[in-house]
Each structure stands twice: as structure tokens, then as C-alpha cells.
Amino acid sequence: MTYCVGMVLDKGLxxxxxxxxxxxVDNISVFRKMHHWEVPGERIIAxxxxxxLATTQAVVSQLEERTKEPDERDNTLIKGKTMFNVATEIGKLLRQTIEEVQADNGDRGKGRFTASMIxxxxxxxxEPRxxxxxxxxxxxxxxxxTPFFQIGETKYGRPIILRAYDRNMSFEDAVKLLMVSFDSTLKANLSVGLPLDCLVIGKDEFAPTHEHRVTQDDPYFDAISSGWGDALKSAFHSLPNYSFDSQS
Structure with a gap:
């Protein structure tokens, strides 16, 4: 399984x-699920x-190949005039890849090779899109x-984002919010795991404002995880007590 979140702010993405x-449970691996490409001063796409995994890697590999020889290939990422055009072409590539893999696998492939993307x-x-x-x-x-999208194992981290999201929040607070969302998902579902990849795209910068990989020994993520757990316990104990007598 997977958990990915993309969020729009006034300041960027x-x-x-x-x-x-x-x-x-006995066959777990680590693979990057976030990829980005940039043309300095002109565009950044993630x-x-x-x-x-085979489907998503096939799509990303084809996108990578198209950036290596821009004069000889139909370069979706580099030549797309708008983000809408880029989304259209990546959507076509994703659908075609799924159809080809499913056709190669016959009845065994139906429903097994699907994928989605942000x-x-x-x-x-x-504007950033x-x-x-x-x-x-x-x-x-x-x-x-609808200022954010999730793919993969979405249900555990969604309520936190819904309650705390603010389009005017700083990038730092947005990253903190997503870390809390991911921590809740990690605690509830073993199919989502560290490391985490974080990318911040500031408006009109056309390059990563911040890029970071959160590993097992990341001190800030550890502080977020333990602090959020303590805060939840404190909030729970601050709520009015339930009484059997008052409900009878």
C-alpha cells in the first residue's frame, strides 16, 4: 500500500x-514514489x-526517458504548454500502460495492475496547480x-488534515501537519512506512523550496510522533467525564 498527499497553499504546493x-508481510521493500523534474526559471513538475509498482515504474521510466532527449521525443514534461496539457498526456500514458500490462496478462491481469497519480x-x-x-x-x-489530494491508504490521515488545514498557513506548518497525518497512518497501517519524502514548491520559484527525506532516526519526526500522542492523551483527559448515573 501507499500514502501520498499533495496540498495547495497560497504560497505554493x-x-x-x-x-x-x-x-x-514478509516481502517489504523501499521504492521512491515521488519524482520531480525542473527547467530552471521556467517550470517544475512533480x-x-x-x-x-510495475505499472507506476513503467510510467515514470517513460517520463524520465522523454526528458533525456527532448529534441527527439514527444516530451510531455518539457514541452507541455500548460499543467492541464501535462495532466492530459500523463493520464493517457497511465491508461495505455495499464491496458498494455493487463492485455499481456490476460484474465489474470484484470484489476491487478491499476495505479493512480498526483x-x-x-x-x-x-499559477501552481x-x-x-x-x-x-x-x-x-x-x-x-478541495485543496488537497490523497492516494493510497487515505482514511487514517485525512481527518487531521481536514481539521487543521489553512490555505494561509506557512510551509513549515504545512509540513508539520502532513507529518502528523503520516504518523497517524503509520501507527494504524503496516503497509505504509518510512522513509518519507517531502517536497515544497514555492510559487514562482521553479525549483524545490525545500526537499527532505524523513528517515527512521529523524529527530524532528520522532518529536512530532511522541508529541502528538501526548497531546491526544491530554485532550482526551480534558473532555467532560462520562457518568453512568447521569445517563440513567
Whole structure:
């Protein structure tokens, strides 16, 4: 399983993903699920992936190859005029890859090779944008009514983001919020695991504002994890006591 979150702020975009993949409890591996490409001063584009590992790696590998020879290939990432165009082309590539893998595997492949993606970035002269791309190749764009997207194991970390998100919050607070969301997911689901990858994209910077990998021994994440647990216990004990007598 996977957990990835992309968030829109007034200041730009904040992304975080885990790195765990597993085929059962005895076959666990670490693979990067966040990738980004940039043209200094002109654009930055990031992708996070969830779903079948072979499918997502095939899509990312094709995107990587297209950036290596821009004059000879149909370069979706470098030549797309808008983020909408980039989302359209990546959606087509994702759908085609899934269809090809499923066709190669016949009936055994039905439903086994699906994947979804979060696309984020900015092209010069336009606003930062965030998209959720579905296995069918279609997509939706984030708005101030829906300012963040999640893929993978979403349910444990979602309530925290819903309660604390503020479009005006600082990048630092946004990263802290996502760490709390990920910590709650890690505690509840063994299929999501460290390290975590974090990427902050400031508006009109066209390069990472901040990039960080959270490892097992990260002191800040340890402090967030223990502090959040203590804060929850304190909040629970501060609530009014329940009485059998008052309910009878």
C-alpha cells in the first residue's frame, strides 16, 4: 500500500509520500514514489504514484526517458504548454500502460495492475496547480474547496488534515501537519512506512523550496510522533467525564 498527499497553499504546493511497497508481510521493500523534474526559471513538475509498482515504474521510466532527449521525443514534461496539457498526456500514458500490462496478462491481469497519480507543479506565467489522475486516464484539479489530494491508504490521515488545514498557513506548518497525518497512518497501517519524502514548491520559484527525506532516526519526526500522542492523551483527559448515573 501507499500514502501520498499533495496540498495547495497560497504560497505554493506541499507534497509528501511514503516509500513502502509490500507483497505480503514478509516481502517489504523501499521504492521512491515521488519524482520531480525542473527547467530552471521556467517550470517544475512533480509526480507521486500509488498502485501496482510495475505499472507506476513503467510510467515514470517513460517520463524520465522523454526528458533525456527532448529534441527527439514527444516530451510531455518539457514541452507541455500548460499543467492541464501535462495532466492530459500523463493520464493517457497511465491508461495505455495499464491496458498494455493487463492485455499481456490476460484474465489474470484484470484489476491487478491499476495505479493512480498526483501531479503538481507550475509553468512560468501561470499559477501552481495540483491534479489527481485516475487509472482510466481522467483527472480532477484541486481548488480552494478541495485543496488537497490523497492516494493510497487515505482514511487514517485525512481527518487531521481536514481539521487543521489553512490555505494561509506557512510551509513549515504545512509540513508539520502532513507529518502528523503520516504518523497517524503509520501507527494504524503496516503497509505504509518510512522513509518519507517531502517536497515544497514555492510559487514562482521553479525549483524545490525545500526537499527532505524523513528517515527512521529523524529527530524532528520522532518529536512530532511522541508529541502528538501526548497531546491526544491530554485532550482526551480534558473532555467532560462520562457518568453512568447521569445517563440513567
Amino acid at each position: 506541499v507534497l509528501m509520500s511514503d516509500t513502502r511497497t509490500n507483497s505480503g 509526480v507521486m504514484t500509488a498502485g501496482n 501531479l503538481a507543479g507550475q509553468i512560468k506565467g501561470m 495540483l491534479f489527481m489522475i485516475y487509472p482510466e486516464g481522467n483527472f480532477v484539479e484541486a481548488s480552494w474547496d
